[in-house]
């Protein structure tokens with residue numbers, strides 16, 4: 001009998017963990033497992049803001065796929081997924097085509113620009129290693145250009161972060177640490193550099209406890225970050241950003257706008273004809289797509305409602321990893337036909353947001369608030385725990401974060 005073809009799209013948190021689990025749960029004779037990813041490495045998306053500021057080298061963030069996936073057990077295909085044809089059980093890749101019996105969609109997120117003029121063309125986004133590296137180099141280029149040009153252009157030293165969600169705030173924290181180093185390197189007074197955040201709500205970190213938000217804002221303000229709250233980004237041009245506040249439009253000269261104001265599921269999901277809710281597949285409790293018993297969606301491509309609040313669970317790495325466990329269990333059940341499919345039951349441990357390398361805030365274990373060094377330690381425990389789960393002790397020792405205060 002032909003072995004079923006299991007194809008996993010994307011080697012992010014959800015996809016790579018599904019592959020790592022399946023390679024242990026199924027033996028060689030039971031199924032052919034194929035993992036498809038754009039790059040030959042997995043990257044920790046939750047560390048990219050550090051790479052984009054230049055506070056952590058991107059080689060710490062990326063992990064070669066061969067280091068954690070057993071390539072004798074899993075076929076790795078480095079290619080770009082173009083589309084999924086669920087009715088034909090086929091995947092179109094940039095360089096070929098794949099057939100599947102069971103599919104896992106873990107293609108992650110892409111930035112949402114909400115049609116704001118010029119954002120797509122002129123703003124930077126923190127999405128992957130390449131985009132993070134580009135921002136880091138662009139920051140340095142502008143500091144160097146400021147000194148190089150005869151006519152001084154203050155816009156080169158204005159850095160604008162659009163959006164004050166967790167990604168925006170974590171990036172501001174890294175910038176607040178990095179800018180003093182850049183100033184020293186390029187002989188620029190610190191007071192000449194502006195780090196500005198524009199957020200539409202009345203405070204950053206919407207959804208967080210107000211005490212945590214207040215702590216985060218004053219920590220960042222004490223290190224020179226300016227907040228424009230209640231400001232709506234109207235347009236992004238190559239040399240400025242325009243926002244509206246209280247009916248008045250203002251332009252800030254800048255060559256560096258980093259947009260962190262929204263994400264959506266990878267648009268391949270919507271374009272492939274799956275039933276979707278705001279671009280995500282609203283999966284059944286066993287994580288399968290409506291109408292397709294052979295397609296699982298996980299991570300940022302999947303949407304699951306919290307039955308208690310009737311609000312979708314957040315798109316987080318934590319959820320993506322937990323979903324990989326349910327998906328792997330259910331795929332094994334389908335292949336072996338011995339067990340019932342299980343339901344995804346998230347265990348929400350809370351959120352910790354870094355504010356640079358020596359400060360953080362957290363809301364963990366049902367409203368336990370953490371500030372400062374305790375939150376910094378918790379963040380590192382979360383990061384290190386993931387590495388241990390993914391690649392065991394040796395990966396933890398190679399990539400782990402052990403220096404609490406840098």
Ligand SMILES: Cc1cc2nc3c(=O)[nH]c(=O)nc-3n(C[C@H](O)[C@H](O)[C@H](O)COP(=O)(O)OP(=O)(O)OC[C@H]3O[C@@H](n4cnc5c(N)ncnc54)[C@H](O)[C@@H]3O)c2cc1C
Pocket residue numbers: 009010011012013014015036037038039042043045046047048049079080081082106107108109126127128166167170266268298299300301315316317318319320352353
């Ligand atoms: C800067 C930042 C900080 C964050 N901080 C936190 C945090 O502190 N805690 C938290 O829980 N969450 C955080 N998040 C959110 C979290 O990173 C995402 O929810 C998580 O990465 C989703 O995992 P995933 O498996 O769905 O996709 P991802 O981890 O994004 O992986 C998607 C994979 O698919 C691949 N891929 C994409 N398109 C294609 C294609 N066409 N063909 C082939 N391969 C493709 C990509 O290369 C990637 O490997 C943060 C996000 C960002 C950007």
